[in-house]
Amino acid sequence: MLLSTLGVLTLFFVLVLYSVMGITARFLVERRMRENLALADEFALEAAPYLHQTDAEGLYQLCLSRANEEDARFLILSPGGTVWIDTLAGLSGVRLGHAEVMDIAIDNADQSYGLHNVSQVAESPYWVGYYASAITYDTDVLGIAFMAASVQDVFDQLDQLQSALLWSFVLVMLLSCLLTVYLSSLVTRPINALNSVMQQAVRQGFSVRALPKGRDEVAQLGRTFNAMSEKLQNMDKMRNDFISNASHELKTPLSAMKILIESLLSSKKLEENMTRDFLTDIDREIDRLNLIVQDLLTLVRFDGKDMPLHLxxxxxxxxxxxxxxxxxxxxxxxxxxxxxxxxxxxxxxxxxxxxxxxxxxxxxxxxxxxxxxxxxxxxxxxxxxxxxxxxxxxxxxxxxxxxxxxxxxxxxxxxxxxxxxxxxxxxxxxxxxxxxxxxxxxxxxxxxxxxxxxxxxxxxxxxxxxxxxxxxxxxxxxxxxxxxxx
Ligand SMILES: Nc1ncnc2c1ncn2[C@@H]1O[C@H](COP(=O)(O)OP(=O)(O)OP(=O)(O)O)[C@@H](O)[C@H]1O
Ligand SMILES: [Mg+2]
CATH class of the missing domain: 3.30.565.10 (Histidine kinase-like ATPase, C-terminal domain)
Structure with a gap:
């Protein structure tokens, strides 16, 4: 019982975890990526007039204020992908080869985004989203707005959800183990008790009785056992009575015959009349014996079910x-x-x-x-x-x-x-x-x-x-x- 409960629960949990986590992760990450892409688009739209007027200072201030507001890194790139402005300054003058940038610089896409693991350590990934949006002014592509923002918080939330689910599973498993052990003991205890009563009956005879409590199946079994024991006891008694009654009934004509024969043997001179009377009496007793034996045979054959009825x-x-x-x-x-x-x-x-x-x-x-x-x-x-x-x-x-x-x-x-x-x-x-x-x-x-x-x-x-x-x-x-x- 325990093993099958645990097996079914584990299977159920794995299925739930797999589907719930998959759906939730896809939904949350996708939503965050779309929000961030909208920010990048907005940033590109704001940057367009500055770029058109080649107002480098204004553009830089815009990048800084956006970076502060959004807790992200904002860059302005040339249409070819070379960094003009970087809020962290580290990449100025570098030509970015990221797929998102290439989508716009080479493939003329309007926008592009992607999810990247930027951690150096394989065991603890760190997820960042890259978003690129073309800066256009009067259909001219003046540059590329590029935004890098962390998505790690979404993954952290997912991790928390997963561990919460895992813990609740462990708790459920523990509770079901306890419940299963408790329930199975409820079932096995009365069965064991009934079993020991039955073994006692085998050893000591059918005078022992089970003490069934309640109305469940085991209690019913106990009552059936009691009824069966009583029947067997009665049968035993009936058999003994039958044997003693039968012997008694057979003994009566036998004793009568014995007395008759003994008196015949003991008499010195046998008179014909007396002998005939005695023999008649003996004959009557033999008839009686015969009748009893016939009746007994009829009953015994019916009991043994080997008395065929010629219907x-x-x-x-x-x-x-x-x-x-x-x-x-x-x-x-x-x-x-x-x-x-x-x-x-x-x-x-x-x-x-x-x-x-x-x-x-x-x-x-x-x-x-x-x-x-x-x-x-x-x-x-x-x-x-x-x-x-x-x-x-x-x-x-x-x-x-x-x-x-x-x-x-x-x-x-x-x-x-x-x-x-x-x-x-x-x-x-x-x-x-x-x-x-x-x-x-x-x-x-x-x-x-x-x-x-x-x-x-x-x-x-x-x-x-x-x-x-x-x-x-x-x-x-x-x-x-x-x-x-x-
Ligand atoms: N019609 C009856 N009127 C009164 N008592 C009866 C009647 N039929 C049966 N009994 C009673 O029931 C008893 C059992 O009857 P049952 O026929 O089994 O046995 P029995 O007549 O004594 O012997 P047998 O084995 O020869 O028939 C009888 O001894 C008698 O006391
Ligand atoms: Mg009769």
């Missing part, structure tokens, strides 16, 4: 009808009325076997958690948010405090009760995972001892064929009727 356009009503049919015997056994209401044919893009799992789990829960004599109502229809599947029961309901947890893995409201019904608490978490994988959403409404309603929302797709739709609406109606009959 197809399917009529959700038909799928609900087929799935609910499988549950009719269970509902009948539990003395629960199972109703199906298919408002219209609703198409969704979904994996049929996964969606059947969703419907099965929800209706299975509704039957399981509804006392005998109750009813379960399954509805498929179109709504504001797409296609919905609603499973409504008149069961025991879910306490409000538990509503936030029912989708958690292994969560059961009443552990003893749902264990008796064979539940592990994985059903709803599988349902939610599948619904989310379909870009859908699941909602629950419940009142204790009144009933529960689960609503699954899925994005609707256009009906594949209008004709087909009409045809299937009739089939749907028939199915609805037959569902009611059952």
């Amino acid at each position: 197809e356009q399917l009529a959700l009503g038909e799928l609900a009808y087929d799935t609910v049919q499988r549950l009719f015997p269970i509902a009948k056994k539990a003395d629960i009325r199972l109703e199906l209401e298919l408002d219209e044919i609703c198409y969704v893009e979904a994996d049929p076997s996964r969606m059947a799992q969703v419907i099965y789990n929800l209706v299975d829960n509704a039957i399981k958690y509804t006392p005998a004599g109750g009813s379960v109502h399954v509805q498929v229809g179109h709504g504001g948010r797409g296609v919905f599947l609603k499973v409504e029961d008149t069961g025991i309901g879910i306490p409000e405090a538990a509503l936030n947890h029912i989708f958690d893995r292994f969560y059961r409201v009443d552990k003893a009760r749902s264990r008796a019904t064979g539940g592990t608490g994985l059903g709803l978490s599988i349902v939610q995972t599948i619904v989310h994988a379909h870009d859908g959403d699941i909602e629950v409404q419940s009142e204790e001892n009144m009933g529960t309603t689960f609503t699954v929302w899925l994005p609707a797709v256009e009906d594949p064929l209008e004709d087909l739709l009409l045809e299937q609406t009739n089939i749907g109606d028939e199915k609805e009727e037959s569902a009611h009959e059952e």
